[in-house]
Amino acid sequence: MLQRIVKPVLLLVLLVLTKHTYATEGMWLPQLLSGLNEKEMKGMGMKITAADIYNINKGSLKDAIVSFGGFCTAEVISEQGLLLTNHHCGYDAIQKHSSLQNNFLENGFWAKSAVEELPNPGLFATFIVRIDDVTKAALQDVTPGMSERERQSAIDKRLNEIRQNARRESWQETMIKPFYEGNQYFLFVTETYRDVRLVGAPPSSIGKFGSDTDNWVWPRHTGDFSMFRIYAGKDGRPAPYSKDNVPLKPKYALTISLKGVKQNDFTMVMGFPGRTTEYLPSEGVKQTVDVLDAAKVEMRDAALKIMDGYMRKDPQIKIQYAAKFAGTANYWKKWMGEMQGVKQTNGVGKKLQYEAAYRQQMEANPVWKQKYNGVLDSLNGYYQQVQPYAQARDYYSELVKNVELFTVGDRLITFLNDVHERGEAQYETMRQQFLASMQGFYQNYNAKVDHDVAVSLIALYAKGVPAQFAGAEFTQIWQENNKDSRVLTDKLYAVSGLTSMDKLTAFVQQPYNTVVAQMWKDPATRLVMAMRKGYVDNVSRPLADLQSNINNLQRTYMQAQMDVMGNKKSFYPDANSTLRVTYGKVDGYNPRDAIHYDFYTYLDGVMEKYVPGDYEFDVPARLIELYKKKDYGRYGVNGKMPVCFIASNHTTGGNSGSPALDAYGHLIGLNFDRTWEGTMSDINFDPSICRNIMVDIRYVLFIVDKYAGCTRLIDEMKLL
Template sequence: MLRFVKGLLFASCLLLQQAASATEGMWLPQLLGQLNEKEMKAMGMKISAADIYNVNRGSLKDAIVSFGGFCTGEVISSQGLLLTNHHCGYRSIQQHSSVGSNYLADGFWAMNRQQELPNPGLTATFIVRIEDITKQALAGVQNGMDEKDRAALINKNIEALKPSIKKEAYQDVLVKPMFEGNQYFLFVTQTYKDIRLVGAPPSSIGKFGADTDNWMWPRHTGDFSLFRIYAGKDGLPAEYAADNVPLSPKHFLPISIDGIEKNDFTMVFGFPGRTNEYLPSEGMRLIVEGQDPARVSMRDAALKIIDGFMREDEQIKIQYAAKYASTANGWKKWIGEMQGVERTKGLDRKVAYETEYTKRLNNNNALKQLYAGVLDSLNALYIKAGPYVVAQDYYNELTRNIELFSFSNRLLNMLNKVKKDGPDSYTEHKELLLKTMKGIFQDYSMKVDQQVAVALLDLYFSTVKSRYIGGEAYQIWMENNKDGKMTANKIFALTALSSYEKFEAFLDQPYEKIQNLVYQDPATRFMMALRNGFVENVYNVNKDIQDEIDQLQRVYMKAQMEVMNERRFYPDANSTMRITYGKVDGYSPRDAVQYNISTTLEGVMEKYKPGDYEFDVPGKLRDLYRDKDYGPYKRSDGKMPVCFIASNHTTGGNSGSPALDAYGNLVGLNFDRTWEGTMSDINYDAKICRNIMVDIRYVLFIIDKYAGAKHLVDEMKLVHPKAKVRPMMERKRA
């Protein structure tokens, strides 16, 4: 293992740095025994690192899956029953819904295996094992190599290595860089493709609080859904078939119904998406003072329009439910990120860390010769890149949130593939595109999109300087009197891409004719002008700057690990399997405000607003509350628990991750972070960063008492780990 990896082994943190604490970090599970086990046990963990990650026998890792590549899920029965968030299963639930059978509004529960619903394209991926291949990947790499040459050599090394990796024919190999490309790890994976919907509460439970409560605490959301993993009769991955059988997993998670208490040890296991914890100060400043404001302003305008239509039209509400949730999720997160960095003086802390780093570097002649000037140069590059990065975010938000522009982009990308593969490939590429577009148009409303376009075009052209837009796009803008409404009305009235029927008819023409028509259609003409201007004036210029940033970021990462050698470093999240650990704990986000660790069903009823799409409560749930009919899932004080918080370091991708107790039993389901702590992706602060989880007892209560699906609970293994501890503690007190 490389020299700097040894810097991971340490006992204390620096005063002025953004140090990893006992609750910070997204750790690679195969290294827990070497790096974290002693600390985890001191915090209360009762199992060993080998119980968490093991390649020779079933361990916790064998119950954890990457759900669809965008969330985490966990196996909770010997019959492949899988638990994840309601918002992770949202699109699948939506695709099975209609006005007549609205599973989003009413919920869905399969009362037998025959009623479980297939979901083409949905996958569940297990990690078989993880290997450090840094030495092989970096063979022949020299300091100062051109970035393209370096990347090409590393890719060549990895491709040469893959055939020698021991794996089964049905398994895959994934290689990911860590520590900005200073290390490389290989993941052997096993992906199942027959994933069926088993159960989901209505959105009034699974999405209770919707956008108002998103990223907020206290929270009262039953954010869960159930699926089942099916395999071929041989137990191996297989495409969907009616006679496939439920997966028999190597391990599934037992479920503790003893509940949680303040200071209980917790772990969250999953596939966090992306963090940037080791940015220099100007990199952090660019995010919170440039990128976040740009993205928030564009999404704010789009969301207001979509929300207005959804409140008036039930069909549009169904069509746009998932899109709205996805758009609002980022919008609110970025607002919290900006506020969190400001409240915790994150930039000041980063500058203080850099001051200490520079002082130490200058006092070490050997390291100074290697790394002098790296930090200053990196900060200067972020300042230089700033205008281009912000312009790129405006462009991305424009083309993402105006769906017609994304349709145009798909069409242009398809035609570029035909140009590359030859005219004879047109039919094949056309059919693939039409297949994709048919599903997209099912959830599309032209009248909604047109009004979004009006607002975003006005905002984009009034905010982004013309030199970053390009002459052709700006010329079209001027042709329409620099008016979003006039521009949008003309484009939407004349385009051939505003419905599936029109789109299909447009493509059902000879390729030679299509090549000319794309320049005449107002949507594709405008999109090409925007795209060409963006590539020429923003992307190409910024790409060279980003190449320099990537190179210096890698060097700076290595420098930090050698200069600040008392600090514990963990690799940034990159959608690979990680474990984080902490304790159940409240927090104080601001003066005179103190948050407790948990919420109950009483809070749901306090928020209840009849008929409100965010805070309505189903009649049956109100009846269960009135009668206090909670079954064996209530707390010792007779109340029904709903959610709780802890100091686990999580991010996007951890949605659906299991919250585990000291014994590795399931106690909750991770689904969010507190608003004040959303800045943890770039500025973790243990004082206010908290993850939010559904209490597993609320999940079981909804399945059993609300849905009447106790047969699903009967599949699970319910345990009482605290029953053994309490009598022992009582004897000691006596």
């Protein structure tokens, strides 16, 4: 009887889950497309097969996609190893090559020949060779009743064996990642190339047009792209940088389509999305948007206002802090959008409806009820318990990240702890390594800026973190300075030995035991040690115990959902920086009442936003000239130059630089952002407002060709 009579709430949710409209949610593993997604993708208009996307026997789309530096995605667009990625993905490399004399951030950079392409130490590009399911072997020794630590230890032992026995070439590497909260494991065989050179980048007035005001916003008019090239040894294999290296001959290079897109066209994005948590229980979603996002936004908002003030006044500080400001602002704005999006789409309410449907289904089946009864309720209960610890964690991490003096102090403590573990005989060698690692940091450090950031953030930390979590040592220092962040900060920056490279060098040139003793006398390191001790003792350790219980229950709940609701929906694994495919359709959306956004923007919109001399909305004279003449070459359409478009592909951080592909697998755009209202897709994808933002490939080619005149790059590509 229970299976035939369905309550209204259950009926509502099941109707949503079983609708055969193309919801476009999901970040799918490419090797599983043929079994899970190919039929739906073809129904949406895809003209190629799953084997054209992922194939280990011949070149396929996966062989053109790379993890760019481990933080973005890039794609191969020529038979000479030319890479296309976002401007903001290449930003750090462009900045490091920039100076006041040769400001590539402001003026752009275009290598007119291979000789002018610039090396980037530490930057790499990783291809996926093969993906294997190793779940059975990985979980072979796992038994019921194991603690989380015992379980992970048993798995780690098996994973080491799997890596050692994996079939691969000598120059290839392996990694194994958990999926579905650790219910499945996949092995990735990879090839990593470490000679990646900067080839071209537009000026920031194109590549970062709109800057932080337009970040996460639609309509968008940003030419967010840059170009690099992979170099290999003469045998075509990965090799460290050498002048003798040659451009890589890839297994597969993307073909570029100049056709453009129209409403409801099929689109596909391939890349390496970083992290999502789509299967959180309702209490986890509430905690994220009501508590944790709010704390992080508060801290970053204060830091950004101070950095922005200095950057607008001083060109040198603008160069030093450009990448840091962009990185800080990126997630600050994302978290605000996430909070708004979940509220606007009733994300928590829908999660509660889903949980009610899950309970009804689970309780109607005696086997499931015996196995999973109480799991969801316990999981929600643990999220309630963990909330104050998680909030204190986020305040602490934001303080240490955004006050650079504290970042140095934290690195110094870690360095000295490592010396203690390895023995004082290693001090000299490790000291030189530590100092070398800090050189780049101080090149982009300004103590005045950091001082003012510290004044604001220390006050917020003291207000937001109760004394029971901050610890007795921090409370004592806070009281010694009259609970006044400016008094405390003035003392730190006036006396500390961490405010410059010269001071830090002099500080650690002393004998090891002297440095350890001086750590308690330097006010900055004393404060950092106090905060670190308070965090470890009062937050990190109890949080780890609670998190262990959450991890256990989250894994069980994940399997429960797949068992109980599996006949109603397909489940994709959360993003974890592995290669994924997402697909959707070109479409506008309605962000608010009486507002509709179209799916395309044009160069006309750039000129409408143009503010002469403004660091966010200035436009290069050359671009204005081309616009006035309507000199768009073969890239314009009916006298207009397309710039960006949106679609319903499910993307996240790490998908920056991912190729946007059409129904035939041809490159039509470059993914670089999401709409602000849809940034909550990491925890709550809603097809009504979740849109990814892409720069039209024709705008990229127009800038390379007509604006920069770098036709040698155009000549490398295969254009349709």
